Each structure stands twice: as structure tokens, then as C-alpha cells.
Amino acid sequence: LENHILINERYDVGVAAPKRGRLAVGFSVVFLIIVFGFFSIFCFFPGLMAIDLGSGVTAGIVMEQGLIIASILFSGLYVKCAGRYDKNDKDRARQNAHDRGQA
Amino acid sequence: MNMHLINPLSLLFFVVFLAITIVITWYASRKSRSASEYFNAGGRVGALQNGLAMSGEYLSAAALLGMTGAISLNGFDGVVYSIGVFAGWPLILFLVSEPMKRLGKFTLADVIAWRLNPKPIRVAVALASLPIVLLYLITQLVAAGGLIKLMFGVAYFPGVALVGVIMLCYVFFGGMLATTWVQIIKAVLLFGGSALLVVLLLAKFHFNPAEIFSMALSRARPGINAPTALPALQRWDTISLAIALLFGALGMPQILSRFLTVNKASDARKSAFYATGLVGVFHIFVLLLGFGALVLIGHGDILGAGGAGNMAVPLLAKLLGGDAFFGFICAVSFATMLAVVAGLTLSAATTFAHDIWAGVVMHQRLATLAGSADSGAVQTSHSAKQPQVARIAAVVVAIAAVLLALRFEGQNVAFMVGLSYSIAASANFPVLMLALFWKRLTTAGAVAGMLCGATLAVLMIILSPTIQVEVLHKALTDVQGQWWFVSLRNPSIISVPFAFFVAWSVSVLRPSKVEQSGFEQMQAVLEA
Numbered sequence: 001l002e003n004h005i006l007i008n009e010r011y012d013v014g015v016a017a018p019k020r021g022r023l024a025v026g027f028s029v030v031f032l033i034i035v036f037g038f039f040s041i042f043c044f045f046p047g048l049m050a051i052d053l054g055s056g057v058t059a060g061i062v063m064e065q066g067l068i069i070a071s072i073l074f075s076g077l078y079v080k081c082a083g084r085y086d087k088n089d090k091d092r093a094r095q096n097a098h099d100r101g102q103a
Numbered sequence: 104m105n106m107h108l109i110n111p112l113s114l115l116f117f118v119v120f121l122a123i124t125i126v127i128t129w130y131a132s133r134k135s136r137s138a139s140e141y142f143n144a145g146g147r148v149g150a151l152q153n154g155l156a157m158s159g160e161y162l163s164a165a166a167l168l169g170m171t172g173a174i175s176l177n178g179f180d181g182v183v184y185s186i187g188v189f190a191g192w193p194l195i196l197f198l199v200s201e202p203m204k205r206l207g208k209f210t211l212a213d214v215i216a217w218r219l220n221p222k223p224i225r226v227a228v229a230l231a232s233l234p235i236v237l238l239y240l241i242t243q244l245v246a247a248g249g250l251i252k253l254m255f256g257v258a259y260f261p262g263v264a265l266v267g268v269i270m271l272c273y274v275f276f277g278g279m280l281a282t283t284w285v286q287i288i289k290a291v292l293l294f295g296g297s298a299l300l301v302v303l304l305l306a307k308f309h310f311n312p313a314e315i316f317s318m319a320l321s322r323a324r325p326g327i328n329a330p331t332a333l334p335a336l337q338r339w340d341t342i343s344l345a346i347a348l349l350f351g352a353l354g355m356p357q358i359l360s361r362f363l364t365v366n367k368a369s370d371a372r373k374s375a376f377y378a379t380g381l382v383g384v385f386h387i388f389v390l391l392l393g394f395g396a397l398v399l400i401g402h403g404d405i406l407g408a409g410g411a412g413n414m415a416v417p418l419l420a421k422l423l424g425g426d427a428f429f430g431f432i433c434a435v436s437f438a439t440m441l442a443v444v445a446g447l448t449l450s451a452a453t454t455f456a457h458d459i460w461a462g463v464v465m466h467q468r469l470a471t472l473a474g475s476a477d478s479g480a481v482q483t484s485h486s487a488k489q490p491q492v493a494r495i496a497a498v499v500v501a502i503a504a505v506l507l508a509l510r511f512e513g514q515n516v517a518f519m520v521g522l523s524y525s526i527a528a529s530a531n532f533p534v535l536m537l538a539l540f541w542k543r544l545t546t547a548g549a550v551a552g553m554l555c556g557a558t559l560a561v562l563m564i565i566l567s568p569t570i571q572v573e574v575l576h577k578a579l580t581d582v583q584g585q586w587w588f589v590s591l592r593n594p595s596i597i598s599v600p601f602a603f604f605v606a607w608s609v610s611v612l613r614p615s616k617v618e619q620s621g622f623e624q625m626q627a628v629l630e631a
Binding site: 025028031043055065068078083 | 183186189192194198201313318332369376380384386540629630
């Protein structure tokens with residue numbers, strides 16, 4: 001299973017690389033929409049952030065804190081997805097190498 | 104309120120910090136003999152350690168004192184900086200953490216130049232990166248001098264000189280290993296100190312954060328807990344600032360080179376996640392501390408303490424934790440400045456030694472020796488000399504930065520931070536993204552994009568009110584009518600797309616099949 005030469009031979013970079021890039025770009029696009037959504041509301045619709053939710057807490061304060069917490073969770077999700085992606089890929093390559101070795 | 108006092112506890116905490124970091128530097132100096140050990144700690148730093156070091160590198164005294172002070176004086180309007188600075192981190196995780204580790208050796212230029220002609224790329228990256236680091240370094244030193252004067256009562260010149268000497272010791276003797284541990288210790292102290300301050304603050308309000316905001320409304324102006332409606336131009340200026348902060352983080356050489364200190368790509372990813380979490384939690388603290396200081400200290404007293412709001416956190420610490428805690432927070436602020444300037448100096452020295460000296464000057468010499476019997480020995484000798492060259496560069500950078508910091512005493516240098524982020528966002532970020540994700544990028548396109556982006560950013564700031572009115576003290580009405588005047592204070596909304604456009608158009612007009620084929624090989628390395 002540790003035969004890296006066999007793994008490398010069976011590893012299709014042309015297929016795997018764009019998949020990894022898509023994962024990173026996909027997460028980035030979603031994140032950028034959320035962040036620029038926040039800044040757009042801040043600049044162009046400040047009234048929305050001024051809505052009082054009670055006890056002096058405004059929608060803006062909740063949005064700011066929510067954005068930070070959501071970003072951390074989103075980052076954690078990416079790390080998990082990328083880790084799973086790496087593991088699946090490695091397992092597949094090992095399996096292919098194993099099959100080929102037996103053949 | 105008179106804060107000009109030498110607090111013995113501040114000195115005690117600071118001396119303890121200094122003693123620990125000097126021992127670490129001594130230990131690291133014995134471990135930093137080869138180029139790899141000096142520049143990237145031999146790639147032996149763990150993911151959590153690197154996450155702490157990166158957050159330590161990123162969170163300067165401006166984050167602890169400046170942003171909290173801005174919120175305590177301006178209310179919710181101050182969160183623009185906070186969110187802008189934080190939001191760069193998830194993007195660093197998604198887009199650059201793994202590629203930096205997989206493609207880089209010591210610097211950002213290694214990654215951009217991977218499939219392109221390395222010499223012009225290294226020169227262009229160094230031309231963009233050195234000003235980014237130097238401008239940031241000068242700002243930090245000027246702020247350090249002012250704050251040391253404010254907190255410890257030490258005069259500006261000895262304060263700046265002391266910071267310069269200590270930062271040089273870390274970099275000169277300990278290299279990346281010592282600098283990393285200084286950042287880790289600083290990050291732990293910074294988070295520990297701010298977390299304790301937040302707990303003390305919340306205890307004062309029955310652990311109900313809503314009470315803080317409610318009292319802020321009654322103690323300050325109405326609407327302090329919501330954004331102020333901005334005029335049309337300022338709206339776009341704020342968006343432009345957000346672009347600079349958000350994308351500038353992805354072009355900061357001192358941050359990106361930290362991914363080279365870990366062992367593997369998955370560790371780079373994890374360390375970026377840890378840094379995201381730490382920076383994020385810290386910015387949650389910033390909002391609470393800013394409003395807490397406003398309620399408990401008051402707008403007038405914060406302003407009266409001087410430093411444009413910078414004393415809000417130390418005053419809050421004194422109120423909630425007494426002299427001991429005040430001393431601790433002052434010492435943490437000083438440690439924060441030291442750690443950040445050390446990281447910046449190392450980054451500038453590495454860029455010079457690896458990209459300019461080894462990548463351009465010595466590369467040329469080796470090319471002339473190619474094929475001769477001596478070429479192998481000369482190459483080994485050059486590689487071994489890189490840390491020495493970096494040490495000399497660090498001395499030059501430190502002396503230049505201290506002299507410039509002395510020259511700028513008492514002047515408004517805040518524009519330099521904006522300039523630093525704008526150059527990073529306009530020069531390094533677009534080309535780094537195109538190098539990683541666009542097959543058709545060429546050397547000519549990358550160099551043109553970097554230089555045009557950086558030049559436009561600098562030019563627009565020089566022609567903006569930031570320099571014309573605030574630094575050169577011209578009347579706004581005099582310059583407003585001039586044809587060359589740029590109304591925007593932050594150029595990134597124009598300079599970032601411009602850099603992308605230049606890099607794209609030059610690459611399309613002058614395509615290179617060889618460099619395009621290198622993209623496939625790069626993908627293979629990224630997947631290795």
C-alpha cells in the first residue's frame with residue numbers, strides 16, 4: 001500500500017487538480033458574497049443594521065458577531081471537506097495501486 | 104488623566120517576557136545554521152504552533168489598542184476595520200495555505216515564479232514586497248515609540264531604539280525559529296490577557312453582553328451601536344478599504360511565508376484554520392472591549408488619556424484589574440509590538456537574501472559558471488551564505504526603519520498602513536491568484552500586473568486627501584478642483600481590478616506555450 005510509484009502511476013492529476021481548485025474557489029465565492037453582503041448593507045443600507053433587537057442590541061451587532069462565528073464554522077467545514085477529499089483520493093489511489101499490483 | 108508613569112509591574116512583566124524570549128533566541132541560534140533552519144525553522148513547526156504564530160504575526164498593537172480605541176470613540180463605525188482585517192483569514196485558508204506550502208521554499212516569489220521565468224518575477228515581487236513590509240514596519244515603530252512614551256514614560260528616541268535593538272537580536276541570532284516562538288508567546292499572552300479582560304468586563308454586567316450595549320446608548324450619542332449613514336463617496340471609499348484589507352492579507356509576505364514553516368500541506372491548512380479561529384475570537388473581544396471601555400471609562404477620559412483612543416484598553420484593565428493587570432496589559436502591548444516588528448524584519452531580510460541575492464545576483468554568477476567543475480561547490484557555498492546575507496540585510500533594514508521612525512516622530516503615519524495593504528492587494532494578490540488558477544499567465548503579464556498595480560495604488564494615495572490634506576496640510580478646497588486630485592482615500596477598488604486587467608491583457612497579447620505547459624506540472628505538484 002505504500003508503493004508510491006504505483007500510486008503516482010495511477011493518480012490522474014488532470015482529474016484531481018481541478019476538483020481541489022473547485023473546492024477552494026467554491027468556498028471563497030460563497031464567503032466573499034457573505035462578506036461583501038455585510039459591507040454593502042453597512043454602506044448602502046445602514047438602516048437595516050440599526051434595527052433594534054432589544055436591550056440596545058442592534059441587527060448590526062448580531063450580524064458582525066454572527067459573521068465572525070459563521071466564518072470560523074465555515075472555515076472548519078472547509079478543513080473537514082478538504083481532509084475528507086484528501087483521504088478519499090489517497091484511498092482510491094492506494095486501491096488502484098493494490099489492484100494493479102495483484103494483476 | 105495622566106498616564107505618564109513607569110509602572111513597576113509593567114516593567115517586571117516586560118523583563119520576564121524579555122528574559123524568556125532571549126533564552127529562546129539563544130537556543131534557536133544553535134539550531135539555525137542552515138538556510139532552511141534560518142528561513143523556515145526547518146519546516147518543523149506544528150500546525151497549532153504555526154496557527155498561534157500567524158495570529159501573533161497578524162494581530163499587532165493596532166488590533167488590541169487601535170481598533171478597540173476606534174470602537175470606544177466611534178461606536179459601531181469602528182467595526183469596518185475589525186471585519187476587514189478578520190475576513191482575509193478564511194480566504195487565506197481556502198486559496199493560498201496549501202499552494203504556499205506545496206510550491207514555496209522560503210518566500211512568496213517561489214510560488215509566483217514556480218512556472219514562470221524566476222528572475223524578473225523575483226525582482227518584481229521584491230520591489231512590491233519590500234515597501235509593503237517596510238511601510239508596515241515604520242508604522243509599527245512610530246506607534247511603538249509613541250505608546251512606550253505614553254505607557255512607560257520613556258522618551259521617544261530610546262523607546263524606538265530599544266525596540267529596534269531587541270527585534271534585531273531575535274532576527275539576527277534566532278531566525279525564523281526564535282521569531283516563531285516569540286510570536287507564539289505573544290499570541291498566548293495577548294489572548295490570555297484579552298480573554299481575562301472580557302471575563303472581568305462581563306462580570307461587571309452580570310455576564311449579559313446586551314447590558315453593555317444598552318448602557319453605551321445611554322452614556323454616548325444615540326445610534327452609537329449602528330453604522331452612520333455615509334455620503335455617496337464615503338460609501339465607495341469604505342468598500343475600497345474593505346477590498347484592501349480583505350485581499351491585502353493574501354498578499355502580505357510576512358504572513359504567507361509562515362506556511363513554509365510546517366511539515367506538510369494538511370498542516371498548513373490546519374494552521375490557517377487555527378489562525379482564523381484565534382483572530383476571529385479576538386475580534387469578538389474587540390467589539391465587547393470597545394463598547395465596555397466607552398461605558399466604564401467614558402468618551403472624554405479616553406480622549407483625554409491621549410493616543411487617539413489607544414489607551415482605552417489599558418485604562419479598562421486598570422479599572423477592572425487594578426495596577427497589576429494594567430501593568431500586564433502594558434507589557435503585553437509592548438511584547439505585541441516587538442513580536443510584530445521582528446516578524447516584519449525577518450520577512451524583509453528573507454526577501455532580500457533569497458529573492459534578490461540568491462535568486463538574481465548569485466543566479467547570474469552561477470549561470471556564467473555553468474558546466475565548469477566549480478559550479479557545484481559554488482552553488483553549495485552560496486546556499487550556505489544565504490542566512491549570513493539575511494542577517495546583514497536585517498541589520499540594514501533595522502537601522503533604516505529606526506532612522507525613518509525617528510524622522511516621522513509625532514507625524515500622522517496611519518496612511519502607511521493603508522498604503523501597505525493597498526500595495527499588497529494591488530500587486531501581490533492579483534498575480535498570486537492568476538499564477539495559481541489561470542493557465543495563460545505569463546512572466547510579462549505577472550511583472551506588468553504587479554508593477555502597474557503597485558504604481559497605481561501609490562500614485563492614487565499620493566494624489567488623495569490622505570497625503571494632500573492630512574500629511575501636506577493643503578486646504579481641501581484648494582486641491583479639490585485640480586485635475587489630478589483623487590477623491591478616494593483608498594485606491595484598491597480601482598487598483599486591484601486594474602492589476603488583474605494588466606496581467607490578463609499582457610498575458611493574452613504575448614502568450615507563452617512553455618509557461619502554459621508549466622501549469623500542468625504545477626497542478627501535479629499541488630496534488631502530490
